[in-house]
Amino acid sequence: MKMSPDPDNLAARRQQVVEALRPVLPAGSLLADVEDTRPYECDGLSAYRQLPMVVALPENEQQVIDVLEVCRRLQVPVVPRGAGTGLSGGAMPIVDGLVLSTAKLNRIVRMDPVSRTAIVQPGVRNLAISEAAAPHGLYYAPDPSSQIACSIGGNVAENSGGVHCLKYGLTVHNVLRVRVVTIDGDVVELGSEAPDAPGLDLLAVFIGSEGMLGIVTEVTVKLVPKPAAAQVIMASFDDVVTGGNAVASVIAAGIIPAGLEMMDRTSSRMVEPFVKAGYDTDAAAILLCEADGTALEVAEEIERMSEVLQGAGATAIAVSQNEAERLRFWSGRKNAFPAAGRISPDYYCMDGTIPRKQLGHVLTSIEQMESVYGLRCANVFHAGDGNMHPLILFDANQPGEFERAEEFGAAILALCVEVGGTITGEHGVGIEKINSMCVQFSSAELEAFHAVKRAFDPHRLLNPDKAIPTLNRCAEFGQMHVHAGHLPHAHLPRF
Amino acid sequence: MKMSPDPDNLAARRQQVVEALRPVLPAGSLLADVEDTRPYECDGLSAYRQLPMVVALPENEQQVIDVLEVCRRLQVPVVPRGAGTGLSGGAMPIVDGLVLSTAKLNRIVRMDPVSRTAIVQPGVRNLAISEAAAPHGLYYAPDPSSQIACSIGGNVAENSGGVHCLKYGLTVHNVLRVRVVTIDGDVVELGSEAPDAPGLDLLAVFIGSEGMLGIVTEVTVKLVPKPAAAQVIMASFDDVVTGGNAVASVIAAGIIPAGLEMMDRTSSRMVEPFVKAGYDTDAAAILLCEADGTALEVAEEIERMSEVLQGAGATAIAVSQNEAERLRFWSGRKNAFPAAGRISPDYYCMDGTIPRKQLGHVLTSIEQMESVYGLRCANVFHAGDGNMHPLILFDANQPGEFERAEEFGAAILALCVEVGGTITGEHGVGIEKINSMCVQFSSAELEAFHAVKRAFDPHRLLNPDKAIPTLNRCAEFGQMHVHAGHLPHAHLPRF
Numbered sequence: 006m007k008m009s010p011d012p013d014n015l016a017a018r019r020q021q022v023v024e025a026l027r028p029v030l031p032a033g034s035l036l037a038d039v040e041d042t043r044p045y046e047c048d049g050l051s052a053y054r055q056l057p058m059v060v061a062l063p064e065n066e067q068q069v070i071d072v073l074e075v076c077r078r079l080q081v082p083v084v085p086r087g088a089g090t091g092l093s094g095g096a097m098p099i100v101d102g103l104v105l106s107t108a109k110l111n112r113i114v115r116m117d118p119v120s121r122t123a124i125v126q127p128g129v130r131n132l133a134i135s136e137a138a139a140p141h142g143l144y145y146a147p148d149p150s151s152q153i154a155c156s157i158g159g160n161v162a163e164n165s166g167g168v169h170c171l172k173y174g175l176t177v178h179n180v181l182r183v184r185v186v187t188i189d190g191d192v193v194e195l196g197s198e199a200p201d202a203p204g205l206d207l208l209a210v211f212i213g214s215e216g217m218l219g220i221v222t223e224v225t226v227k228l229v230p231k232p233a234a235a236q237v238i239m240a241s242f243d244d245v246v247t248g249g250n251a252v253a254s255v256i257a258a259g260i261i262p263a264g265l266e267m268m269d270r271t272s273s274r275m276v277e278p279f280v281k282a283g284y285d286t287d288a289a290a291i292l293l294c295e296a297d298g299t300a301l302e303v304a305e306e307i308e309r310m311s312e313v314l315q316g317a318g319a320t321a322i323a324v325s326q327n328e329a330e331r332l333r334f335w336s337g338r339k340n341a342f343p344a345a346g347r348i349s350p351d352y353y354c355m356d357g358t359i360p361r362k363q364l365g366h367v368l369t370s371i372e373q374m375e376s377v378y379g380l381r382c383a384n385v386f387h388a389g390d391g392n393m394h395p396l397i398l399f400d401a402n403q404p405g406e407f408e409r410a411e412e413f414g415a416a417i418l419a420l421c422v423e424v425g426g427t428i429t430g431e432h433g434v435g436i437e438k439i440n441s442m443c444v445q446f447s448s449a450e451l452e453a454f455h456a457v458k459r460a461f462d463p464h465r466l467l468n469p470d471k472a473i474p475t476l477n478r479c480a481e482f483g484q485m486h487v488h489a490g491h492l493p494h495a496h497l498p499r500f
Numbered sequence: 501m502k503m504s505p506d507p508d509n510l511a512a513r514r515q516q517v518v519e520a521l522r523p524v525l526p527a528g529s530l531l532a533d534v535e536d537t538r539p540y541e542c543d544g545l546s547a548y549r550q551l552p553m554v555v556a557l558p559e560n561e562q563q564v565i566d567v568l569e570v571c572r573r574l575q576v577p578v579v580p581r582g583a584g585t586g587l588s589g590g591a592m593p594i595v596d597g598l599v600l601s602t603a604k605l606n607r608i609v610r611m612d613p614v615s616r617t618a619i620v621q622p623g624v625r626n627l628a629i630s631e632a633a634a635p636h637g638l639y640y641a642p643d644p645s646s647q648i649a650c651s652i653g654g655n656v657a658e659n660s661g662g663v664h665c666l667k668y669g670l671t672v673h674n675v676l677r678v679r680v681v682t683i684d685g686d687v688v689e690l691g692s693e694a695p696d697a698p699g700l701d702l703l704a705v706f707i708g709s710e711g712m713l714g715i716v717t718e719v720t721v722k723l724v725p726k727p728a729a730a731q732v733i734m735a736s737f738d739d740v741v742t743g744g745n746a747v748a749s750v751i752a753a754g755i756i757p758a759g760l761e762m763m764d765r766t767s768s769r770m771v772e773p774f775v776k777a778g779y780d781t782d783a784a785a786i787l788l789c790e791a792d793g794t795a796l797e798v799a800e801e802i803e804r805m806s807e808v809l810q811g812a813g814a815t816a817i818a819v820s821q822n823e824a825e826r827l828r829f830w831s832g833r834k835n836a837f838p839a840a841g842r843i844s845p846d847y848y849c850m851d852g853t854i855p856r857k858q859l860g861h862v863l864t865s866i867e868q869m870e871s872v873y874g875l876r877c878a879n880v881f882h883a884g885d886g887n888m889h890p891l892i893l894f895d896a897n898q899p900g901e902f903e904r905a906e907e908f909g910a911a912i913l914a915l916c917v918e919v920g921g922t923i924t925g926e927h928g929v930g931i932e933k934i935n936s937m938c939v940q941f942s943s944a945e946l947e948a949f950h951a952v953k954r955a956f957d958p959h960r961l962l963n964p965d966k967a968i969p970t971l972n973r974c975a976e977f978g979q980m981h982v983h984a985g986h987l988p989h990a991h992l993p994r995f
């Protein structure tokens with residue numbers, strides 16, 4: 006970690022950088038006063054805050070090139086920022102760094118319903134793409150919960166997912182091409198509208214690279230037709246293991262539901278009084294399992310899913326009978342986080358992934374950990390993807406609860422890695438999970454990441470100290486925290 | 501290009517390398533005599549031949565590590581080789597290099613029907629995976645025409661496709677994880693059984709990297725359930741443009757057929773006497789359009805596809821009425837290359853891709869080029885993917901025909917790039933298309949490829965001089981060949 010620079014030095018440095026940027030940016034696209042830069046001090050992981058030295062909001066690609074040229078020349082670290090809805094601190098500013106916001110690069114360049122693609126600038130909101138495509142009966146599939154606000158550039162940086170990603174894929178499966186300005190000022194296009202491009206697949210390595218490899222100025226996305234019909238099953242289970250195994254059974258039967266979400270009783274009871282979704286709050290776990298397509302396809306898939314769920318031990322099956330009921334079933338799931346905020350002073354949201362067949366085992370283990378740590382954990386997650394969002398409920402004002410939540414979270418992540426999963430599914434590493442990367446990957450694997458990072462950014466100017474820990478950091482971290490084969494403590498936000 | 505070393509020097513060098521390798525490889529896994537190395541002198545692009553200095557066939561991962569250690573120490577270039585069915589010379593040996601064959605790494609390590617995955621060694625044949633998965637009702641989806649012989653390691657190197665890739669994806673969409681030995685001797689695992697892994701997506705960059713980044717020792721593949729039913733439509737069209745546009749219409753209607761292939765009249769007339777597939781040889785073009793799934797899904801999709809095809813101008817529609825007829829319809833398509841060999845002394849198979857909506861335009865242009873170059877071109881291709889395999893028919897014994905075929909091919913590739921496509925879809929760059937890479941990519945883009953290559957292999961020992969041209973090579977090539985805005989001549993095999 007860098008030490009804070011002396012305030013006088015920082016002011017002089019800011020002055021130097023502002024003067025270099027003024028000729029290349031319009032007035033209003035360059036912010037340096039505290040009252041102007043305050044909105045940029047954190048992203049959705051609001052526990053970490055840092056004012057940036059300066060904020061640039063370029064309006065076109067040439068201005069992006071010019072800003073990077075200045076930063077390269079003066080060796081100013083650059084933190085790219087989309088809409089600031091990220092949950093892992095990926096857009097956290099650096100004290101003597103520049104935040105490059107893509108907010109003003111917000112134009113839909115081209116909508117092509119025949120090839121079912123759209124070319125958009127990075128600052129365009131996720132939902133705005135679907136709105137623009139709607140007159141053609143099309144939409145952009147990945148739907149993070151923040152889709153009203155989050156930008157496609159941020160989605161590219163984080164490889165964002167959503168409820169429908171089981172069937173329709175993550176960002177990486179729905180973006181065909183990105184246009185990128187490198188730190189050297191080169192403009193390169195990665196990917197292609199054609200199905201496979203020659204050369205190394207740098208598009209895939211770029212998507213999810215958390216702003217470390219370049220600045221996106223244009224994104225070509227795939228659009229898909231809006232399904233004619235959709236219905237959702239709510240299936241009840243007597244215990245979480247049977248529910249978890251039922252998820253594996255649905256997939257093993259060759260069905261890819263449009264959505265396959267699971268909530269345990271703690272979650273459904275947390276949500277129901279608040280949302281009135283119609284959930285079976287007696288069930289130990291409920292599954293929401295959606296089919297979409299033509300009316301015939303939906304009818305057939307609902308029938309097959311019902312059979313599999315019953316065969317897997319569902320004690321009750323309810324099928325949405327109309328669109329209002331379908332949306333009500335989903336509203337409970339989508340409001341789980343706000344509901345947690347209503348019943349518990351504090352909660353800590355994890356984002357681990359596990360192989361689907363481990364769902365039952367991991368859920369039982371989490372249940373056992375609840376007694377060990379004396380805290381409740383509500384389990385709400387993208388079950389079909391194996392992407393869990395356990396919500397550990399605690400009260401930071403009760404002595405010891407914060408520390409116990411921290412240990413509980415670390416134990417869950419350790420279990421995820423142990424059963425073949427990962428420390429983060431869709432929220433990214435950012436600064437929040439950077440220490441856990443030392444556990445997830447070997448030194449050789451981290452060095453492979455660094456080597457690719459250096460290939461794009463030899464001077465480490467683009468979002469340095471995010472996403473990939475240095476080997477030194479891991480060594481220090483290991484000495485401090487690893488004990489008895491346990492995962493080191495997660496780097497928790499302060500509540 | 502390297503100059504051939506002096507024969508005495510080469511013999512001494514071979515001796516040195518053999519002695520270094522002998523302690524780490526079992527007898528029979530180290531070939532150095534010409535009669536033993538002869539089978540490795542070329543891959544499926546048999547026009548290019550070069551005897552390797554030495555061939556290693558390691559039997560386990562430790563032997564791979566040991567072989568690479570020797571090559572690194574002695575600075576011996578390494579050409580990885582799967583089953584040798586590649587079509588772009590990617591496995592072409594180097595005169596003073598080692599061929600590392602994965603033929604003996606041929607074990608299916610684990611078959612897991614619940615998680616629908618298999619872990620296999622790289623030398624396992626593509627079809628052998630599906631055969632091993634068959635008792636569980638599963639199969640491995642990507643199906644290159646060479647699937648009886650080609651290995652999964654080679655599929656990873658080339659990001660191989662096949663007839664069913666429109667619906668089921670390329671290799672990159674069906675491989676979850678690879679275990680890799682780097683040139684530094686580190687063993688790294690890229691990817692994860694969980695849906696998204698933290699860190700850079702090095703799995704995707706590795707798949708399709710043509711042996712330039714490391715040696716695969718284990719591949720975890722996704723398995724999919726065998727569909728219960730399948731039917732195929734043969735649709736006839738009066739002209740190729742209408743047929744090409746019909747492909748775009750099917751996709752624009754939101755249908756993803758299990759296969760969507762197109763053949764023009766030259767192709768169907770070439771194939772029919774040979775295969776007796778039942779093709780409409782009066783039609784200017786035929787489309788083969790397959791639906792798979794449950795019987796109900798297939799019936800509904802065949803009906804919708806028929807409607808769209810008729811609306812798009814199909815003059816006749818035939819639907820396979822039983823499995824035998826379905827296979828007969830496909831047998832014609834699958835035997836197009838052998839059929840070309842029967843009617844023409846020589847043919848040159850291109851592998852360009854184009855955006856689907858350009859199919860009509862590109863087909864018309866190719867038709868016009870036939871008169872310009874005085875040669876016939878049979879168009880057979882994965883229409884749904886926009887992956888064309890124009891077969892230029894010529895007779896190398898007729899003066900000038902070879903040169904005209906070469907120019908015709910170059911003009912087709914130029915057109916592919918011009919309309920937003922690429923110079924290769926599924927056959928890879930290898931040595932065959934390396935000059936065309938100078939046309940496809942800018943210097944900045946090529947430098948990005950090189951930077952990543954250097955990140956994995958700083959001394960350029962792994963398959964050097966393949967797939968990515970040096971900037972020097974492009975500069976020389978540009979001076980020699982670029983004229984009047986045309987694509988430089990493709991680097992054609994000698995027939």
